[in-house]
Amino acid sequence: MDSPVCRHHFTLRCVPRTDARQRILELRHFLFPSDWLSCSRDQWGNALLYGCCGGQQSCFEANVCGLAETGLAVDTPAEHPGRERVFSFATPLTEADSALRAFSESLSLRTGSFAEMETVMQRVHEALSYQPGTTTVQTTAAEAFSMGCGVCQDYAHVMLSLLRAQGIPSRYAAGMLLGEGKSHAWVEVLHEGVWTGYDPTNCLVVSDQHIKLSHGRDANDCAINRGVFRGVAKQKTDISVIVTESEERRLC
Amino acid sequence: MVNLDKLLKSTEDINGLLARYGVKFGIYKNGSFKEQLFPFDPIPRIIGKEEFSYLERGLKQRVTALNLFLKDVYGKKQIISDGVVPADFVYAASGYLAPCEGIVPPKEVFSHVSGIDLVLGKDGVWYILEDNLRVPSGASYPTIVRGLERRCSPRTFHDTPIEDNRNYPQLLRHVMDYVNTGGMNVVLTPGRYNAAYFEHSYLAEQMGMPLVTCNDLEVEGDTLYFTGYAGRKERVGAVYRRISDEYMDPMTFNPESLIGIPHIFDVYRKGNVALLNSPGNGIADDKGIYYFVPKMIEYYLHETPILHNAPTYLPFYEEDRSYVLEHFDTLVIKDVAPWSSRTWRRPAATASCSAISSARRRRSDSAP
Missing domain, CATH: 3.10.620.30 (C8orf32 fold)
Known part of the structure; x- marks a missing residue:
């Protein structure tokens, strides 16, 4: 944000789940800043990661990384x-x-x-x-x-x-x-x-x-990121995704 | 015979008292907000004991079936798979709120307060005009007026056995206590520019609970809190909310809402707060679904409907379509198209007859 905002509430749908096609073997997430965090599932079973930062902030960062096994089924x-x-x-x-x-x-x-x-x-x-x-x-x-x-x-x-x-x-x-x-x-x-x-x-x-x-x-x-905040800031959202094949896979 | 002399003479006094108490309703006209007094008419509409209990039985039956429908339609959807209600009328309706899928509200109550509109036909038969299961309003006006009437003309009420209605706030509080998930009860209002703000404040006062706006409530983790004047946080277990579903939570519904509480729906989904009425009820009081309510009563309760719908035709069905086309000029036509709510009233329409046109995809098929 180009100026500080407060009471930022966010809901993220950026956590993959295990299903017939893919298995999530490792998962770590890092969200900053936030006063509290909670997780849930929406009506379609998608994982939600949500929370709030009450104080002033001008940047919000969410990182999710992990290891997924894919192609288990078509x-x-x-x-x-x-x-x-x-x-x-x-x-x-x-x-x-x-x-x-x-x-x-x-x-x-x-x-x-x-x-x-x-x-x-x-x-x-x-x-x-x-x-x-x-x-x-x-x-x-x-x-x-x-x-x-x-x-x-x-x-x-x-x-x-x-x-x-x-x-x-x-x-x-x-x-x-x-x-x-x-x-x-x-x-x-x-x-x-x-x-x-x-x-x-x-x-x-x-x-x-x-x-x-x-x-x-x-x-x-x-929506990967949905949120509301108080303030008059203009905001810019960047989404960057990096998916690489793991060593284990290459060895197989 | 009811002795009305004193009551009739007191009309002005009562209207004066209503003005003093601020019994008003707000109207938006030409972009400005105006509050108007609720005019009081001393001539009662008398409903006899027998007729009243007939209506009571019929309304209880109807609301019970509607509640079961809501549980089913956001759950197993048996009524759709059994072909009683076509899927089109559920999923394409604006009242169907997908985020409510799979949620069972505390104590399985969806419609805590139901406003069912009745009309007495010229044939002497009561008909259901429509169901209001979202945010019905209006219960406070007859309650407060009854109190004033009794003060102005005690004789009328002494001499005539009249059913008391002044316990409405107590009944409502009882329902809130029943569904409360732990914590205090609050009345949530969008604010003083709402048409029914008087009612919100009156009910909060009568029920002995805080009247709050979005700024007084806050979600933290999986709990909803009320912050009092001293800054102390207290857990909330039930919210009588007089704010529509769309504006309740910008994180799930309308993101533009400034009068909602972010994440309140997530707390509700986890069963940590009761919302009165439950979100998603709009699917049961939809104009298209109205047609199916008598069928719901038979389907869920295995009973014959006690109260009847106004005769209604659904052009979705072949036989109804031909009737509607033949009698187009004498029917009230209501559009059930998704994402719009338009009603066309024809001059020659009769009150006891209405037709509902099934719009959407099939509209082109039904045109002659």
Whole structure:
């Protein structure tokens, strides 16, 4: 922040959890400054790390590091099969307009099978060009689609919008990709009781190079950092992700 | 026969006393906030004992079913998988709050205070007009007026057996004590510019608990605290909050809210505080869900509904759709589209007849 603020409350969704695809072997976090910290899980089971700093501060830093074992499975089984229908309904960010609905219909999706989803992923990848800075976190799927560009969040929202227009349950996944850069986002589709990940930005089926942090209906459910503070400061947020293969893996 | 002479003559006195006590409601008009007195009308609407207990039975049944619906819809969702309520009407409704998924509030009570609107039709039958399960208001006005009436015209109440309603604050406190998770009770108000601020302060005074705003409450770790004038922190176990879900916690709901308490929802999720009413209730008093309440009563309680909905048609269903299209000019049409709440009232509409159009995706299908 460019001037000191106080009463900073934060909620972070930056801690990966163990599931069928990935196992978290080590986890350390460092948050500064904070008066207290607590953790919880949100409605989708994502880990929350939250707290508050009452006094003055002009910088907030959160570091999470650990060791994850990935690629344990391709799919994640649905935890509450009866409760997943919420993911077949559009949200304000993924609501299809007439253009998206027409595009969705042209794909003539039937079952939500793997082959169909690979096609959708490819079509989304072709329909958008990767241009950081052209969209914001508030950009809807319809806006990104009409501009024909965006970042990973927009690719995911467009794909979700196309699938949900056909009533196919699908969710937004936020995470990290092998290498150095920003956080990443992709889509998971429910088919025959299992969630399979598709990465339309890279036109890749989600593999052992993806580490998932959270999932939800859209990017709003997966915000890595959310907070409020008192003060009139302008703020700048930097997210830096570094994922490398560990020694053990290389030895295997 | 009720002796009303004295009461009628006291109308002005009572209105004067209401003004002195500041029994007001606020109205925003042309961007400015104005408070108006609540006008008092001495002519009572008399509801006989038998009719009253019929209404009481019917309302209890309805609210019990609505409470079970809320527990189900944020939990196992049996009513959806059994096809009684279509998934569309739940997940696309603005009242469905995903963060409430999987949360069971203290003592499994979702709707502690329910405002159910009744209308007496020309046919002499009582109908349910709508349910209000989020932040219903208005209970304090008849309570305070009754007290004044009794002072101005004791005879009326001495000579006529009239059910007392002045125990409302005590009943509310009893409910708060029942769901309290340990700690004190507080009444949370958005502030004096709220339309019902008089009621907030009146109920807090009557219940003997602090009237607080967001600045008096604070979350620390997994506990909600009230900071008193002396700066001492005290744990809060139940909050009668007169602030809507969207503004209650900027960390979970509307991030722009300045009248909420950051992280209060996290404390609630962990079962460490009771919120009255529970967040997420908007799904049960939704205009589309209204149609299904009689079905809920049968589904959860295996009983026949005692009180009836105003005749309602849901164009989502084929047979209702054709009725609505044929009688379009004589029906009240309410839109249940998500993220908007518009009601169109047609001049020729009758009070006992309403139709609910199912908008959303299927709207284009239902157009003739």
